[in-house]
Amino acid sequence: MNTLDSKIPEGQLSEKWTKYKASQKLVNPANKRKLDVIVVGTGLAGSSAAASLGALGFNVKIFCISDSPRRAHSIAAQGGINAAKNYQNDGDSVDRLFYDTIKGGDYRAREANVYRLAEVSNSIIDQCVAQGVPFARDYSGMLDNRSFGGAQVSRTFYAKGQTGQQLLLGAYSALSKEIKAGTVEMYERREMMDLVVVDGRARGIITRNLQNGEIERWGAHAVVIATGGYGNVYFLSTNAMNCNGSAAVQCYHKGAFFANPCFVQIHPTCIPVKGDYQSKLTLMSESLRNDGRIWVPKKIEDAVAIREGKLKPTEITEEDRDYYLERRYPAFGNLVPRDIASRAAKERCDAGYGVAPSGYGVYLDFKTAIERLGRDKVEARYGNLFQMYEKIVDVDPYENPMMIYPAVHYTMGGLWVDYELQTTIPGLFATGEANFSDHGANRLGASALMQGLADGYFVLPYTMQNYLSDQIYESKVSTETEEFVVAEKSVKEKLEKIMAIKGEKTVDTLQRELGHIMWEYVGMGRNAQNLQKAIPMLEDLKKEFWSNVRVTGDLTSLNPELEKAVRLADHIELSQIIAKDALQREESCGGHYREEFVTEEGEAKRNDQDFMFVGVWEYKGKDQEPVMHKEDLKYEFINVQQRNYK
Amino acid sequence: MKLIQFASITKKIALAAFGLFLLLFLPVHLGINLCLLRDDGGEWYRNASHFMGTNYIVKVFEIVLLASVLLHICLAIYLTIENWLARPVRYKVRTKTKTPFMSRYMIWTGGIVACFLVLHFINFYFVKLDLVEGKYSASIEQVDKLFQQKAMKLQQGELNEKEQAALMAQYQAISQISPEKMDKSQKNMVNLTKEEVIQYCGEDFKHVEPDFYTMSKDLFANKTYSLIYLVVFVVLGFHLYHAINSLAQTLGLSHRKYSPIIDWVSIFYAVLVPLGFAIIPLWFMFMN
Amino acid sequence: MDFTLKIWRQENRKAKGRFETYKISNISPDCSFLEMLDILNESLVDKLSHPICFDHDCREGICGMCGLYINGHPHGPDSAVTTCQLHMRKFSDGETITIEPWRAKPFPIIRDLIVDRTALDKIIQEGGYVSATTGGVPDGNAILISKHKADEAMDSASCIGCGACVAACKNASAMLFVSAKVSQLALLPQGKPEAAIRVQNMVAKMDDLGFGNCTNTYACEAECPKQIKRSNIARMNREFICAKVASEESTKR
Incomplete structure (x- = not known):
């Protein structure tokens, strides 16, 4: 299984999707009823896919790790969703959205996928409006837009600072409708524990009922993984506590390839870490960079005085402030893409100009905006974000600049999928953040929502039929077969093994250790030396976990420690391929920044000659080195350039 | 416990509607009561009582009013039981949520008023029905x-x-x-x-x-009765304080422009009407 | 900071629960409430006992997963925040903090402080949506919506479904939750075609699930972390009356 066939349709870029749809195989309505589909995950991608597939007539089972689909972390996206509507008449088009996304992703995404994404983006807005999503409107009653990082047009649709929430609730409502109609069955508080592969095809999953510990088998003709990203391997991230890459790792173990694991996005505007007790980081929307200006003191002694609490930021004069983004990137200023803004902040802090007590923090200042627009307008635009900041930090952001620092936010890498969003295991599909396909090495703001919904509403319902049309001859998948029995047994054994260790270290301690290794050695700035250090450290951590973890409670009741332990075991494995992938990619591109590969001006230096490919990892078994395959990226329609936001 | 298969909102609207009828009746009653204060040997008061006791239209309304009182009370009790059942295990720490004054105690203030109503019926209405010996x-x-x-x-x-x-x-x-x-x-x-x-x-x-004028004067001559009467009308004031506001909410009459007016009407009504009633015993206590 | 914690412990749905007392010390005032519980839990695991189970997820106040009844307040004494955004600086040093799960008949306790809130989802499934299936919809700008209405709908839609309104209500009524959804869809033209049947079905489901009746005490509004307004309830009542009186559609019960 070495060939990576991305199944990109022939023809002109702009015609590929249309042609695909015209020539794909369909399933007739009577047969749809006979086909079962399992969807794991209830975020934007999962809910929208389940709702759309249910509406088409398939029997869908959807599994939710929380008590309700509305808890999925898509809900936390604040800023907005991109679409090439060109309502503002500012020169936007599908081509431009496509181009911006490819460029934003530092030319490491697949052209055809991204073009399709840009193409269906407009339908998403229409769909969401029809569902009753209360997008912001202007006084004429028409949809309003704002601008976002990495774009020179206003193409971002938003609903206050809660766009993700509203879109997720839209998808959730569509899902609720299908649940009521009986086409979708909902299973809440279930965690996927393993994928079941029968005769080389994905045929079901094993879940654990988190309420009573029951291990359950579920069979289906196809399985969709929509379980989001793996940012939590860094322990502190903007991801929710329950976000995990466990399902993806299970699929990887069963033969699905994992693509570009090292592409992790660090978001520039998060609230800095305060203490050891901290459990997660809170993101402040990127939209704040529309009006906020980022700076650190010009003089290092000022920075030291601020850190020691001897000086207040408001006491520093304009001349003594270094608006470093505006200085370095005059064209885009504070609105440069996330990876660039993050690295610039790190560069300043590493140089000793950081302003947080820990030394890791920069200012995001609204003084100019308040002077220019008035406090009322700033409040109308960002009121809820300012309030959130004040609640957490206990500092009034109208009077003082906010303090921010980059944090892990999103993972561009994920399960490798072809044009049909199918992984290397037939019948196993991956959507949303769980797959790798559309964002290359860096994701632009407001594009994650777009991708999740594009996959769920407009791509998967088509491409899955192409696969399922062959499955109509298969009868209902029995869960009594050998494969299911073995899978269930191995899950039970794994759980029992974890419970039996009874070691000394709590799961949280080990998780923090993992996060420390990953952030220090596989974080924002990477180099071969550190990565080579990290790999054995992760190996040691893995051993430590399997010999010294302490999990209390039992298997047959609600046991959060056990849940965390299972995820941690998978996260350690995932971290290993992240480090390996980061080591092999000897270039700086997007979210992956290798300190050895920079231009003379200190900017990231890509190596298109040797690394214009997707790094695709294949699991070879326990204690075996994984093998990397390459999917070469061919840019037929786009002119590859060095990214320049100056 | 779904004896009455009506939606919760239907029941609440009914409760509010009966209450509304009582709210409309109160000023009428107050008007008649205030006739007591006129120094005419009870002429106006007797005439008003005569009218209320004999007019056929009033008699129809009397039945509606009585039904309203009964249904208002029964529904309130029924809803309260339902509400208690909705939280079988109570919190250990009593709620500290700030809520509008008296809104939490409607069933209790209503209960006190209802008890007084029984007394009031014995004193007056049952006399009219010839169930109780009057004057x-x-x-x-x-x-x-x-x-x-x-x-x-x-x-x-x-x-x-x-x-x-x-x-x-x-x-x-x-x-x-x-x-x-x-x-x-x-x-x-x-x-x-x-x-x-x-x-x-x-x-x-x-x-x-029956001579309600004499009976009233005699009752108010009794200091204990007057005191009970005063207390009850303070309690009724609290009940009414939440009533109009709550009624508007239940009937869906909420509007950014007009809701403040309803709030003011609510306060005025809750103060003025009980005050009007309270003047009478006070008059008899201090002016006579 | 030091605290004495009285926490409700209950092994499973059927078990009899009890309060247990824990002491915790050296807590930073910048620590969030849930982080304080994390610290307590780690010490419990160290002592080989079962940690306290509580629901939590995003820890930034938007997913609605967390929800504890703290010292007589859902989501604690601070206003307009969820439990995860409550910080220890809002308490005084040495304070005794009593932590209880949401209490309501439709919210059975799963374990310790975790309750089953799927009742809320069941209400949404009765009509908290516009029945638009994927595809075949008009252009986003084909429907004009006044800014005022859109903003109002957004305010209603910002409900996070945490259930604090039910927990706060002395009657365990879900009116604020249900009315927020009914309001959002009643304000928007997209929701109009189904408005009459939606409100009737959702209210019927709410009643069937055993939530209490609204007595207009507005504790829900006072404790709502997203500051959903009581006017939503009035709007739902209005919608309900209109639907019952004017519409020919009605709920089958």
Whole structure:
């Protein structure tokens, strides 16, 4: 299984999707009823896919790790969703959205996928409006837009600072409708524990009922993984506590390839870490960079005085402030893409100009905006974000600049999928953040929502039929077969093994250790030396976990420690391929920044000659080195350039 | 526990609608009560009572009103039981949530008012229904007039023996009326029993009306009663304080422009109406 | 900072629960409430006992997963925040903090402080949506919506479904939750075609699930972390009356 066939349709870029749809195989309505589909995950991608597939007539089972689909972390996206509507008449088009996304992703995404994404983006807005999503409107009653990082047009649709929430609730409502109609069955508080592969095809999953510990088998003709990203391997991230890459790792173990694991996005505007007790980081929307200006003191002694609490930021004069983004990137200023803004902040802090007590923090200042627009307008635009900041930090952001620092936010890498969003295991599909396909090495703001919904509403319902049309001859998948029995047994054994260790270290301690290794050695700035250090450290951590973890409670009741332990075991494995992938990619591109590969001006230096490919990892078994395959990226329609936001 | 298969909102709307009817009735009642304060020997008050007791339209409304009171109380109790059942295990720490004054105690303030209503019915309404012995009065002028008419008939020989005997008995009864049963203005005979009225005034007074004026004055002469009365109207004030506001909410009358007006009306009503009622015992306590 | 914690412990749905007392010390005032519980839990695991189970997820106040009844307040004494955004600086040093799960008949306890709130989802499934299936919809700008209405709908839609309104209500009524959804869809033209049947079905489901009746005490509004307004309830009542009186559609019960 070495060939990576991305199944990109022939023809002109702009015609590929249309042609695909015209020539794909369909399933007739009577047969749809006979086909079962399992969807794991209830975020934007999962809910929208389940709702759309249910509406088409398939029997869908959807599994939710929380008590309700509305808890999925898509809900936390604040800023907005991109679409090439060109309502503002500012020169936007599908081509431009496509181009911006490819460029934003530092030319490491697949052209055809991204073009399709840009193409269906407009339908998403229409769909969401029809569902009753209360997008912001202007006084004429028409949809309003704002601008976002990495774009020179206003193409971002938003609903206050809660766009993700509203879109997720839209998808959730569509899902609720299908649940009521009986086409979708909902299973809440279930965690996927393993994928079941029968005769080389994905045929079901094993879940654990988190309420009573029951291990359950579920069979289906196809399985969709929509379980989001793996940012939590860094322990502190903007991801929710329950976000995990466990399902993806299970699929990887069963033969699905994992693509570009090292592409992790660090978001520039998060609230800095305060203490050891901290459990997660809170993101402040990127939209704040529309009006906020980022700076650190010009003089290092000022920075030291601020850190020691001897000086207040408001006491520093304009001349003594270094608006470093505006200085370095005059064209885009504070609105440069996330990876660039993050690295610039790190560069300043590493140089000793950081302003947080820990030394890791920069200012995001609204003084100019308040002077220019008035406090009322700033409040109308960002009121809820300012309030959130004040609640957490206990500092009034109208009077003082906010303090921010980059944090892990999103993972561009994920399960490798072809044009049909199918992984290397037939019948196993991956959507949303769980797959790798559309964002290359860096994701632009407001594009994650777009991708999740594009996959769920407009791509998967088509491409899955192409696969399922062959499955109509298969009868209902029995869960009594050998494969299911073995899978269930191995899950039970794994759980029992974890419970039996009874070691000394709590799961949280080990998780923090993992996060420390990953952030220090596989974080924002990477180099071969550190990565080579990290790999054995992760190996040691893995051993430590399997010999010294302490999990209390039992298997047959609600046991959060056990849940965390299972995820941690998978996260350690995932971290290993992240480090390996980061080591092999000897270039700086997007979210992956290798300190050895920079231009003379200190900017990231890509190596298109040797690394214009997707790094695709294949699991070879326990204690075996994984093998990397390459999917070469061919840019037929786009002119590859060095990214320049100056 | 779904005896009544109505939606919760339907039940609440019904509760509010019955309450609304009571709210409309209260000022009418207050108006009549205020007649007590007029120094006319109870003329207006008696006339008003007479009108309320005899007018057929009012009688129809009386039934509606009674039904409203009963349904308002029954529904309130039913809903409260449902509400208690919705939280079988209570919190250990009592709620510290700030909520509008009195909104949490509607069932209790309502209960106190309902208890008073029972007393009030015994004192007045049941008298009217002839279930309880009340006090009666008769206008001397009227009695005189009727007596004179009968006497005329007697002179013209139009009365039979039985009627003559009745007239004689009546004459004797009238002549024996003790002076303390005459009221100061000498317009009325007061504090009579129903039998006495018939005895004194003859068979034509068979359908005699109770004298609510006298009964009220006597009740307010009782300090304990007046005090209870005052307390109850303070409690009713609290009940009403939440009532109009709550009614508007339940009936869906919420509007950015008009809701503040409703709030003010609510406060005015809750203060003015109970105050009006409270003036009466205070008047009797301090002015008489 | 030091605290004494009285926490409700209950092994499973059927078990009899009890309060247990824990002492915790050296807590930073910048620590969030849930992080304080994390610290307590780690010490419990150290002592080989079962940690306290509580629901939590995003820890930034938007997913609605967390929800504890703290010292007589859902989501604690601070206003307009969820439990995860409550910080220890809002308490005084040495304070005794009593932590209880949401209490309501439709919210059975799963374990310790975790309750089953799927009842809320069941209400949404009865009509908290516009029945638009994927595809075949008009252009986003084909429907004009006044800014005022859109903003109002957004305010209603910002409900996070945490259930604090139910927990706060002395009657365990879900009116604020249900009315927020009914309002959002009643304000928007997209929701109009189904408005009459939606409100009737959702209210019927709410009643069937055993939530209490609204007595207009507005504790829900006072404790809502997203400051959903009581006017939503009035709007739902209005919608309900209109639907019952004017519409020919009605719920089958």
